[in-house]
Amino acid sequence: MVAAAVVAMPRQAAAEIDYSRFWPQTLSGFALPASNALGKAAPALASGIEAACTGGSGEPFASAFTEAVEAVARLSMLRVGALADENRLERIAFIPDGRGVVRRQVTRLIADRDETALDATRLRGKSVALQGLTALEWVAFDKDGKVLLADSGEEGAYRCAYAAALAARLGETAKEISGAFAAPSGQTALLLTPAPENGLAKTHKEAAGFVFNALMTSLELIRDQMLAPLVGEGAPASRVARVPFSRSHNGTAYLSGAIGGLSQAFSAAGFAQASGDGEWIVNTLDFERDNALKALAAVPADLEAALSDKEASGRLAYVLTVLTGLRTTLGGELAAYLDFRGGFNALDGD
Amino acid sequence: MLWTAIDRRSLLVGGGAALAALALGPDGARAGGAELSEDPLFAAARREADGSHSIVVTGLDGIDRQVIPLPGRGHDVAVCPVSGRCLAFARRPGTFAVSFDVSGARPPVVFEAVPGRHFYGHGAFSPDGRLAFATENDYVANRGVIGVYDLSGDRPQRVGEFWSGGIGPHDILPLPDGRSLVVANGGIETHPNKGREKLNIETMQPNVTVIDRESGTVRGVADLPAHLHKLSLRHMAVGGAGKVWIGGQYEGSLEETPPLMASLDTADGRFLLHDVPDDLRGRLANYVGSVTMSRDGEVVAASCPRAGRILYFSAKTGAFLSSQQRADACGLAALDQGGFLISDGQGSLSESGDRTGAPMLLASGAGISWDNHMVAIDPA
Secondary structure, three states: OOOOOOOOOOHHHHHHOOHHHHHHHHHHHHHHHHHHHHHHHHHHHHHHHHHHHOOOOOHHHHHHHHHHHHHHHHHHOOOOHHHOHHHHHHHHOOOOOOOOHHHHHHHHHHHHOOHHHHOHHHHOOOOHHHOOHHHHHHHHEOOOOOEOOOOOHHHHHHHHHHHHHHHHHHHHHHHHHHHHHHOOOHHHHHHHOOOOOOOOOOOHHHHHHHHHHHHHHHHHHHHHHHHHHHOOOOOHHHHHOOOOOOOOOOHHHHHHHHHHHHHHHHHHHOOHHHOHHHOHHHHHHHHHHHHHHHHHHOOOOOHHHHHOOHHHHHHHHHHHHHHHHHHHHHHHHHHHHHOOOOOHHHHOOO | OOOOOOOOOOOOOOOOOOOOOOOOOOOOOOOOOOOOOOOOEEEEEEEOOOOOEEEEEEEOOOOEEEEEEEOOOEEEEEEOOOOOEEEEEEOOOOOEEEEEEOOOOOOOEEEEOOOOEEEEEEEEEOOOOOEEEEEEEEOOOOEEEEEEEEOOOOOOEEEEEEEOOOOOEEEEEEOOOOOEEEEEEOOOOOOHHHOOOOOOHHHOOOEEEEEEOOOOOEEEEEEOOHHHOOEEEEEEEEOOOOEEEEEEEEOOOOOOOOOOEEEEEOOOOEEEEEOOOOOOOOOOOOEOOEEEEOOOOOEEEEEEOOOOEEEEEEOOOOOEEEEEEOOOEEEEEEOOOOOEEEEEOOOEEEEOOOOOOOOEEEEEOOOOEEEEEEEEEOOO
């Protein structure tokens, strides 16, 4: 997983690191605030949907949706603990979706007018692709990023009712996640209590490495799967489609939320602060995050249009460069300082 | 023994007479030429978010179709070419195996290795699907055996065994002649009382052995040259003409950089080693975790999870084609004609695409780890 061991690490330094602190600090400093923030984003979505569906402006909904995209992006960077149990990560957003599962399932649902999807409680029992913010985007936005929600006609009424159920479901899932992080069970608890019989982690070092690797996976997902294709070759529409929520012109909001979330998670965990040799990485992470967010803020929300603009394309390429540097710093140097040596197959294949 | 190996560091270099030919039948590899179904399914062992282990049937969307809990860590899944029935084996030195239907129509059946034997993680079916063959360790006699199982009843019955041709038999595959099995004997001695400890690194002698599955007789053995005796030959893929591709794991110093891929032409016994370009040599951690042939038979993929890289070779010429980076990627399954599905220890499934750049992510489950191997389940 992590391209570790590129930096010679003083063995003594690793021996002195308290690996038991990282996951509890991640929980209190990132997992709980980020899942609470997602829960707080849901009511604004609900009221925005109600306004748009009763003849009002779609603007409050669009604005609330952008906030929710950022909140989902931030939280989803963690990828472990309560998010890993019961497919909760997929329940808040079905990402990636290289095969268009959300589009196909939502389209079919709307065509069928499935009444059972209109109740937030019953929605939980349906396909995870039908209950997250990615589903709401397909219901509520057209291909040009315009809000579709309006109480006009049978289909419009169904879309509105389903959108309301999705907003409620998102709030409930966020609460479920907060609750599971606050009262550890499942994977959250397993990572807190390493032991020889623990199937995930026998030691605190293994548990911390598991969390670290998950964050590195998120970084690689953004870098390799979203930004690299975006600034690469090919038809702009297909490149843009690699970035989640770009249909609703929230692609940059997603990327900003994700980069912000990664930075917050690394900081909260205290990985870089744990080793005297790695402390410089704290400043590097903050500095590079600020640079990336500043560059993204100057990119037009319509990513397809942005790609035809030389200056905006340059900014996206710059963000890619920043992430490439961070991957080397975190996956190479920081991993080496912490003596994290790889993933499941890399460590113990056969 | 009909032939022995000759060493070439790279394909088509040097003369070396082809030795006596094996009489193999017409083409017809296990996955060759099959059309991709509309909803292709794949099976693999997985560590779940709660630390438990299972065998999972999944689609390209990453949505589980079937999850079969296991008593411990699994390894590979063998798929019956006739019925679609599957056998999954425990990772060495585990003693359980599971028989299951992809459809889930019948409940999975767990069965155990017989006393004195443990599984090495791989198995193969006979062409008619009636028998299965499992790589096993006779750890008292310190020899590899192939356990033979009759699958015609409700539960698999072990009806015999034969010598694997070496120590530490790992992967086993049917050859297209319908009668032979090829076995990669990794050469490493282990004992369940010592866990996964390797007991004979200095004296190990890996080989690839072709065995008549009906009589159990050894039809040919391909050995490595003496200076590469620490290159444990472990995972294989078979091409339509009976050419076998083998990935190795080097137990010597990381400062040494032997070729990690070999091929054996079972028609003439030619055994070749295939190297990578200079800029990759020494960057693969001397470890190949999985080997798979593309559906069109043109490309061989090999994963190097310790290096986070997948290698591609031309099945025709043996030439290195390209590589991709994917952290902790190990499982490789044939996808469309020339492509591969890649699974990794961080729970992701990705598609090789043009086999350069980054593989395209298809699904990314949180908190789970896909194990070494992933297999395509062709429609029966």
